Amino acid sequence: EVQLVESGGGLVQPGGSLRLSCAASGFTFSNYAMTWVRHVPGKGREWVSAMNTGGRSTYADSVKGRFTISRDNAKDTLYLQLNSLKTEDTAMYYCARGYYNEYNVALADCKGQGTQVTVSS
Numbered sequence: 001e002v003q004l005v006e007s008g009g010g011l012v013q014p015g016g017s018l019r020l021s022c023a024a025s026g027f028t029f030s031n032y033a034m035t036w037v038r039h040v041p042g043k044g045r046e047w048v049s050a051m052n053t054g055g056r057s058t059y060a061d062s063v064k065g066r067f068t069i070s071r072d073n074a075k076d077t078l079y080l081q082l083n084s085l086k087t088e089d090t091a092m093y094y095c096a097r098g099y100y101n102e103y104n105v106a107l108a109d110c111k112g113q114g115t116q117v118t119v120s121s
Contacts, residue, residue: 009115
């Protein structure tokens with residue numbers, strides 16, 4: 001059974017940083033691209049970033065230059081480093097197995113419970 005467990009969220013002031021983690025199990029992590037997605041009440045689902053098995057990464061324009069996706073295949077874990085956080089980054093963040101983008105993010109299967117990021121002064 002595929003399991004994805006997100007963690008690392010919290011309350012942070014604008015300009016602050018957080019590091020999100022996504023612990024994967026139930027599949028061979030290194031064989032799959034992975035994606036970060038965020039949900040904002042009233043706005044719906046937004047694609048954030050994705051990384052393929054070769055380490056190539058893509059980012060939404062809204063986070064480019066501020067967020068960094070990475071993975072540790074030895075630990076079956078996906079990461080998202082969030083820097084220079086803005087209030088509009090407030091959302092529930094999920095990871096998903098597979099390579100998604102802004103056009104097909106609705107297809108992403110966000111299995112985990114998510115981790116809440118709140119950016120507020």
